[in-house]
Amino acid sequence: MKVESLFLLFLGAFFGIVGLVYWFWGYDDGGGVMLLGATLLGFLPGSYYFFWHQRFHGRKYFFWGTVHAPGDRPSDREDAELADGAGTVDSFPGSSIWPFVLGMGAFTVVLSLVFGVWLAFIGVPLILTALTGVTAESRRGGTV
C-alpha cells in the first residue's frame, strides 16, 4: 500500500503546486477548478491508501494510536511466498446477463434524448431490471 499511496499523493501534490502557480499567474477559473479536481483525485485515494498502509504497520490513525499490526500484504512484500496468499482470493461471477441488459438500457435511454422520450419507456425498465438483477445475483451468490 505504501507505493500505491505515495504514487497518488505525489500526483496530488504535483497538481496542487501546478494549480497554485497557474491560478496566481492566470486567474483562469476553468483551469483552476480542473486542476483542483485533479489534486483531490490524487489526495483522496492516496490518503485512503496511506491510512491503510499505516494501519498495516500498527497505526490506528494516520500517525497516532496503535492497533494490531498484521504487516504488509503478501503482494507488497518482496520476500512473500505464494503460500502466504493461500486461500480464497475473492468471489468472482462466472457469467452474468445483467451487464448486457444494463448496457442496452443505457443505450436506449441515451437514444431517447435524440429520437424521442418514448424510447425511455423501454430503457428505464431495462436499467431498473438490470440493477435489481445484479443486486439479487450478488446476494444470492450464484450465476444467472
Place this chain on the structure above:
Amino acid sequence: MTDVIAPPGVQEHQELEFPPSTPGGHEPSHGGHEDHGPTGILKWLTSTDHKVIGLSYMITAVVIFYLSGIMALLMRLQLSSPHSSFLSFSQYNALFTMHGSLMLYLFAGPFAFGGLANYIVPLQIGAPDMAFPRLNALSYWLYLTGSITMMMTFFVAGGAAQFGWVAYAPLSSATSSPGAGPDLWIMALALTGFSAIFTGVNLCGTIFYLRAPGMTMFRMPIFTWNMLVTGILILIAFPVLTAALIMLFADRHFGTHIYTAVGCHLVSGAPMASCGSPLLWQNLFWFFGHPEVYILALPFFGIVTEILPVFSRKPVFGYKGMVFATMAIAALSTGVWAHHMFTTGAVLLPFFSFLSLLIAVPTGIKFFNWIGTMWHGQLTFTTPMLFSIGFLFAFLMGGVTGIMLASPPIDFATHDTYFVVAHFHQVLFGTAVFAGFAGLYYWYPKMFGRMLRESLGKWHFWLMFIGFWVTFMPQYVVGLLGMPRRVASYPSNLGWQSYNIVSTVGAFIIGISFAFLLVNFVVSWRKPIPAGNNPWDAQTLEWFTTSPPPHHNYTHLPPIRSERPTWDYNHPDHLTAPHGRNAHTNGNGHGNGKTNGNGKGNGKVTAGV
C-alpha cells in the same frame, strides 16, 4: 458467484498442460474444468471473464480501425487533385470528423486499455480476473453501443457531424450544426466516456488489490505500470469530457448558453463576465484532450517496453527510470492542455509552452532506456520487434515536431496547417498503429494458442513502414507551404498537388499492408501452428500459463522474485535481481536462447511460413 482460490506454487519443472488438469487435493476453482456458464453466442453476451471481454474489445476496435482507414483513403482520393468532385464538401467534412472520432475515441484507446489491458494486466500480475468483472462487461457494452451510436450518424437525416473530432463551439451549436447526427455524436462519446471511466476504475482496483504474493509494485511489468498510470489519467480526463458534452447537449436543446456568450447576454441580461463563452469549450475539451493523447500513448509505450527486452534477450534497461518517466509524463500532460489554444490569444503562453517542452525530458528518458535495452542485446527481428522499432522511428519524428509546436512562434505559423496533421498522425500512428499491432502480433499466440505467420507479418510491416513515411512526410512540407487542414479543395497554382499525390499513394500502400494482416488471420485460423505456452521465450508472468489461458488464468504460479518471473523459472542459471540487475551473470542477462516455455514449447521462435 464463485470463490476463487489462489493458485499454488508450481513444482520444479512441472509440465503445464492445456486444458489444465485439476491439481489433486484442491477444489477446481482456480482454473480447470468447472462449468463456466453458457457457450456460443450467449457466452459472448454474458461472460464476465476478462479475456472474453478483452477479445470483444479488440475485435470491435479492429473493425472500427478498418472502417476508419477506408474513410481516410476516401479523403486522400479527394485531395489527390485540387478541385476534385469525388466527394462533396459536406461529405468530406463528415468523413474527417468521423475518421478522427472513430480512430481516437473508438479505436486507439479502447484497443489498448479496453482490449489489451483487459486481457493482459490480470495475467501479468497473477490475478484471476479484473477486480469488478461485471462492471468490466458493462464497460464493453457501453463501448459497443457508443460505437453503434457513432456509426448511426451516417444514416440519419442531415448526416454525420461535420465539426471535426474536437467539436469546437460555436461550430457545434444547434444553429451551425443542426440535426440528429451531432446529437448522436455527443451521446456516443458520453457512452464511451463512461465506459472508459469504468475501465479506469477497474484497472486501478485490479492492480492495487489483486496482485499475486511477491508481485510488488516495483516488480510489475512496465506494461502494467503504464496501464495503471493510464487508468489514473482516464479518471482525471474523461469526467471533464463527459461534463463538457452534457453542457454542449444542454446548449443545443435545453436553452442554456454555456458556450454561447451572445445568447446568454440577450436572454438573461446578465453582464458578459458571467456569461458563457465559446472558448470555455476549448478549455474544457483540451483539459481532456491532451491527457487523452497520453492515454493513447502510454499503453503503447508499455507494449514496446515489453517487446524490446524479449527480442533483445535482456532485462529492461532502467526499470525504475521507465516507471518514473511514465509518472512524469502523466503528471505533466495534465498541465499542458492550452498549448492547443496558443492562437486564441487567451492563454498563458510561457506556462503552457514551458510545461509542454518539459515533457520531452521523461520521453527522452524512455527513448534512452529503449535504446539501452537493445544495446549489446541478442536482437531477433521478429514481426513484433520490427513493429516496435518502427514505432521508435515514427514516434521520434512525431515527438520532435511536437517539441517544435510547443514553441508559440512556430505554432502561430503552422497552426491549422498540414504540418500539425502530419505531426499528429506521426505521434498517433506511431503509437496506436505501430506499437498497437506490435502488441497484437506479440500476444496473439497467448490469446489463441496459435502463431501468426512471420512472412506475412513482415510484408505487413515493411509496406506499412514505407507507406507511413510516404504519406506523412509530404504533409509536413505542404503544411509549411501553407496548406490548411480540413479543406476538401485547394488552389491549383500553389504547387501543393504533387505533395498530395505522393501522400495519397502512401496512404494506399498503408491500406494494402493491412490486407496482409487479414490474410494472416485467415491463414493462422485455417492452418494453425501451435504456439506452446511461451513461443518467444518471454519474461513476464503471462507467458507462464497456457495459451490460451484457462478460466481464472492460473493453475500454478512460479515464485515471483523479480520483474521477470517466467524468465527466472525457465532460466534458473540466469536469475534476475529486482529492477533489471542480473544476479548471477555479467549483467546483460544473455540467456542460452534455447530453453522454452514451461516444458511445452518447441524450443525456439516458431512462426514462419
